[in-house]
Amino acid sequence: MRTVTTALASLAALTLVTAAAHAATVYTGDVIQGKRVVSALDVNDLEPGKKHSFYFQGVQMGTGQHWYLPVVVAKGARPGKKILLISGVHGDEVSPVDAVQRTMAVLDPAQMSGTVTAVYDVSRPAKEGVTRMWPIAQWGGQLIDLNRVWPGNEDGGNAAIRHAGLVFNRLFKPNADYALDYHTAATGGDFTAFIFAKLGKPEIRAMAELFPIEQIKSDPGFPGTLETSLVEAGIPALTIEIGGPRSYDRRLIPLFVEGGLNVLKLHGVIPGPMGRTAKDAGTFFGDDFHTVRATHGGFLELLVDLTDRVAAGQKVAIQRNSFGEVVKEYVSGVAGQVSTIQRDAMIEPGTRVVQILHDSADPKCDGDGCGEESSDYVE
Numbered sequence: 446m447r448t449v450t451t452a453l454a455s456l457a458a459l460t461l462v463t464a465a466a467h468a469a470t471v472y473t474g475d476v477i478q479g480k481r482v483v484s485a486l487d488v489n490d491l492e493p494g495k496k497h498s499f500y501f502q503g504v505q506m507g508t509g510q511h512w513y514l515p516v517v518v519a520k521g522a523r524p525g526k527k528i529l530l531i532s533g534v535h536g537d538e539v540s541p542v543d544a545v546q547r548t549m550a551v552l553d554p555a556q557m558s559g560t561v562t563a564v565y566d567v568s569r570p571a572k573e574g575v576t577r578m579w580p581i582a583q584w585g586g587q588l589i590d591l592n593r594v595w596p597g598n599e600d601g602g603n604a605a606i607r608h609a610g611l612v613f614n615r616l617f618k619p620n621a622d623y624a625l626d627y628h629t630a631a632t633g634g635d636f637t638a639f640i641f642a643k644l645g646k647p648e649i650r651a652m653a654e655l656f657p658i659e660q661i662k663s664d665p666g667f668p669g670t671l672e673t674s675l676v677e678a679g680i681p682a683l684t685i686e687i688g689g690p691r692s693y694d695r696r697l698i699p700l701f702v703e704g705g706l707n708v709l710k711l712h713g714v715i716p717g718p719m720g721r722t723a724k725d726a727g728t729f730f731g732d733d734f735h736t737v738r739a740t741h742g743g744f745l746e747l748l749v750d751l752t753d754r755v756a757a758g759q760k761v762a763i764q765r766n767s768f769g770e771v772v773k774e775y776v777s778g779v780a781g782q783v784s785t786i787q788r789d790a791m792i793e794p795g796t797r798v799v800q801i802l803h804d805s806a807d808p809k810c811d812g813d814g815c816g817e818e819s820s821d822y823v824e
């Protein structure tokens with residue numbers, strides 16, 4: 446009897462292990478705009494050598510309806526690494542859509558060893574409003590930054606956190622050995638062609654250095670970002686920044702398509718020679734941001750632009766009041782390169798005027814770099 450019980454216990458344990466290793470795709474039976482709806486995805490279940498499209502069923506809303514995320518899977522003819530490309534965590538960032546679509550467009554599953562999964566419109570209600578934040582119905586219409594609530598919680602206290610939990614557990618985690626999360630600056634600001642990466646981790650550094658872009662920051666990440674949550678779940682990831690919000694940046698997008706394809710080549714998913722890399726592009730590396738912040742309200746005249754080199758003590762902006770009187774002149778406290786700037790001319794005190802990427806002498810910035818206050822991340 447004891448033997449039978451032990452055998453049954455072993456069988457139960459084995460079943461659990463199998464279930465954990467193989468999440469299994471769940472089809473809800475719904476079809477929306479010709480796409481089958483899934484509430485869980487495991488790319489291992491899909492037919493090799495072709496592309497597949499789905500809607501992933503996200504969180505339910507107050508109306509009882511759900512938010513759905515477009516998902517495209519390029520499943521290689523042969524097995525290999527699983528790469529996840531994510532766009533739309535913020536709703537006012539559209540160059541990520543184009544960069545991921547263009548990357549997917551050049552993939553031929555018949556020539557691939559492994560799988561590339563593209564996910565769009567992650568924060569769907571923010572996307573509909575062309576805004577950074579997800580508006581929830583609770584507490585009189587709070588705005589939630591979805592890139593501060595990862596890995597989410599399926600039983601969490603609001604719809605955005607639950608949505609993040611569903612997406613993280615049932616869509617991202619089972620289908621990613623490596624992940625790229627594509628962003629831009631938030632509305633009102635602007636960014637270079639930039640990557641945040643935990644450069645102290647060799648697997649992450651190897652991916653970041655394959656992008657022929659303008660700047661890379663060694664960065665420890667911030668709790669609640671998707672990049673940080675993926676890395677903590679054992680999935681090396683980068684936060685990518687493709688310039689400014691709301692429109693396609695035709696100059697910068699191709700750099701990230703080339704870099705993304707390089708990452709797929711690094712992991713053996715697609716064949717072919719490497720394209721240009723950070724080394725070829727002369728990418729500027731830094732491990733700290735110097736943030737110049739407005740101390741007054743008023744109108745801003747910028748004296749520098751993105752990627753400009755600045756010296757310590759250099760004047761970067763002049764601010765005037767409505768009488769045209771100068772109320773403040775802002776200077777950089779460090780030598781480095783301009784990474785982000787404020788494009789909105791009229792600003793309140795506290796607003797970031799510019800952020801300058803530089804190499805800090807502080808040993809605490811070695812390894813994965815120095816981090817920011819949450820409000821200083823502009824990803």
Ligand SMILES: [Zn+2]
Nearest residue numbers: 535628629824
């Ligand atoms: Zn973003």
